[in-house]
Amino acid sequence: MEIDLPIEVHPWEPFIPAGAKVLIMGTFPPQSKRWSMDFYYPNATNDFWYMMGLIFMGDRRALIDESSGRFNLAAIKRLLTERGIALSDTGRRIRRLKGNASDKFLEILEPVDLQGLLDRMPDCHTVVTTGEKAADVVASLTGTEAPRMGTMTPGPGGLSIWRMPSTSRAYPLKLEAKADYYRRMFEAAGILI
Numbered sequence: 001m002e003i004d005l006p007i008e009v010h011p012w013e014p015f016i017p018a019g020a021k022v023l024i025m026g027t028f029p030p031q032s033k034r035w036s037m038d039f040y041y042p043n044a045t046n047d048f049w050y051m052m053g054l055i056f057m058g059d060r061r062a063l064i065d066e067s068s069g070r071f072n073l074a075a076i077k078r079l080l081t082e083r084g085i086a087l088s089d090t091g092r093r094i095r096r097l098k099g100n101a102s103d104k105f106l107e108i109l110e111p112v113d114l115q116g117l118l119d120r121m122p123d124c125h126t127v128v129t130t131g132e133k134a135a136d137v138v139a140s141l142t143g144t145e146a147p148r149m150g151t152m153t154p155g156p157g158g159l160s161i162w163r164m165p166s167t168s169r170a171y172p173l174k175l176e177a178k179a180d181y182y183r184r185m186f187e188a189a190g191i192l193i
Contacts (some may be wrong), residue, residue: 001162005095005096005097007093007094008020008028008092008094008095009092009093009095009107010028010029010089010091010092010093010112011027011029011032011038011082012038012039012040013041013089014019014086014087014112014117015039015077015080015086015088016097016108016117016120017081017084017085017086018081019084019123020084020085020121020123020124021084021123021124021125021126021189021190021191022083022084022085022086022116022124022125022126022127022128022189022191023085023086023087023088023118023121023124023126023127023128024040024085024086024087024088024128024129024130025087025088025089025090025112025127025128025129025130025134025138026040026089026129026130026131026134026167027089027091027103027106027130027131027133027134027137028088028089028091028094028106028108029042029043029089030042030043030092031096031109032166036070036071036128037070037071037073037075039071039073039076040087040093041167042071044070045169046072046167046168046169047167047168047169047175047178048130048167049064049071049161049174050064050065051082051134051157051178051179051182052064052076052079052169052182053181054175054176054179054183054190055183055186056079056083056192057079060175062075063075063076063079064117068169075121076123083186083191083192084123084189084191085090086117086121088112088117089102089112089134090108090111090112090114090129090133090134090137090138090141091106091108091111091137092110092111092112092113093108093109093110093111093145094106094108094109095107095109096109101152102190103131103132103133103134103166104133106117106133108137110138111137112129112191114141114142115136115141118159122150123180124159125159125160125189126159126160126161126162126185126188126189127155127157127160127161127162128159128164128182128185129161129162129163129164130164130165130166131163131165131168131171132149132163132164133165134147135147135163137157138161139161141164141185142155142159143156144156144161146163147161147162147163148163148183149163149164149165149181150163150164150165150181151163152185152188158187160188164178164180164181164182164185164186165177165181
């Protein structure tokens with residue numbers, strides 16, 4: 001007898017600040033029981049916001065509210081808005097095959113409407129994926145080859161498509177090394193000098 005696994009719909013709208021130049025795309029959020037905030041990269045054990053604090057503010061804890069020990073969502077949104085960084089995920093509707101957040105066991109039933117997102121961001125020239133599965137989805141949506149980790153491939157309309165390392169702590173790379181990959185991409189995209 002086949003067990004019907006639940007279908008999940010992405011819980012958040014894309015975050016698109018005015019003048020966004022870079023769109024960062026993961027795959028899909030973890031289960032809500034792992035969230036420490038109601039926003040992208042919500043898992044307190046994910047390196048994403050620690051890495052962004054390190055890159056843009058020189059401090060891995062810059063986006064943490066020290067009084068609560070939780071992510072500071074207002075500071076996160078301010079950073080994204082000031083730097084022109086939009087966030088979305090590649091999966092709109094998914095099924096978890098093993099009941100966890102691993103991309104390896106994530107079935108994407110409906111990808112995001114990438115062209116629709118880009119149409120809302122006329123200044124966006126760079127799409128960045130945080131991991132292999134997200135890179136594969138973007139490649140399929142753009143008719144391109146997924147780039148090797150840390151590299152860029154040209155996409156339609158002059159778009160630069162980058163594949164960065166996963167920010168999951170399960171990915172075996174130190175935070176500082178992940179930050180170096182992302183820093184080089186942000187420099188190439190012109191939002192970090």
